[in-house]
Amino acid sequence: MTIHKEGFxxxxxxxxxxxxxxxxxxxxxxxxxxxxxxxxxxxxxxxxLNFFRNPKRDALIQDGAIIAPADGKIVAIEEVEEDEYLKTKCLQVSIFMSVFNVHINWFPIKGIVKYFRHHNGRFMAAYLPKSSTENERTTVVIENDKGTQILVRQVAGAMARRIVCYAKEETNISQGQQMGFIKFGSRVDLYLPLDTRVDVKLEQKVTGRQTILGWFK
Incomplete structure (x- = not known):
């Protein structure tokens, strides 16, 4: 077992x-x-040591697919209004990470980082819906080669006190490339186009870099 650099x-x-x-x-x-x-x-x-583990796993690279950016459990699949950047109705898919999950985050698609922000905030339990907009968080917007944009949000939890994000605006990123790390219990939200075909269900456990959450139409 190797240890992630953020844990040293x-x-x-x-x-x-x-x-x-x-x-x-x-x-x-x-x-x-x-x-x-x-x-x-x-x-x-x-x-x-187990919390900061950095498992060796191959990325499931698929054109048109959206892979899980984190290990954990699906806690939300719903239509919402994204009002920070996309300014439109989106399909929100949220993954809750317990302290026993790997806490590395990966980019779910390949493309260009169009927007990045870090927001200070509260430290409510990450499974609560309000944590997405009130907790400490980062926002990353990725645009693929067809011009489709998705938003990925790292959200701190009740125990998390540090979010690390490697995204930089106007840089090219690969599907499955490391996006960052959240220390202790936390959550990752994805805001996808409404016509996205979602292939996961509520309460389903997913594996970062390997589970396909859905497909662009």
């Missing part, structure tokens, strides 16, 4: 903290309690 700083801090705690307990309470806290620390550290 957090992993070092957690390791230093756990070493300091166990050292202090050893000198204050002795070896017996230290055995217990060392085991607990090992479990905590393993969970942190």
């Amino acid at each position: 700083g957090t992993i070092i801090v957690v390791l230093a903290f756990l070493l300091a705690v166990n050292t202090g307990i050893y000198f204050l309470a002795g070896i017996e309690l230290t055995k217990f806290t060392t085991l607990a620390s090992f479990i905590i550290f393993a969970l942190v």
Whole structure:
């Protein structure tokens, strides 16, 4: 298992903290309690390593397809008004990532990044509908070679305190290329044309870079 570069700083801090705690307990309470806290620390550290895992997986490259930008569960498929950039009715498909999911995000289509913004905000639970517009978030608009635009939004959750996005305006990106990383529980929303054929259902689990969410018409 490889570790994503965004996790190195957090992993070092957690390791230093756990070493300091166990050292202090050893000198204050002795070896017996230290055995217990060392085991607990090992479990905590393993969970942190697992969260920042960077799995090797091939991208499912398909012309006209929209691949999942994240691992997780489909929590919304609905018609909404997108009022930040597209300014039109869209089909919103949302993926909720628990702390046990891989938290890397990938570009769902190939094209050109036409718009990027980072918005500060609240840290409500990411599964709540209002989190899409009120939580800390990034907005990325991608235009494909046919002129069709989609909007991808990374949304911070109740535990997330940092969103990383690699998108830069007017750059070409590939389908399945890494788009960013969200630390701890979070969500990714896609705003698609209304005539998009959606091939996933509510509560369905999806795999980033590999599950096809739908197709352009």
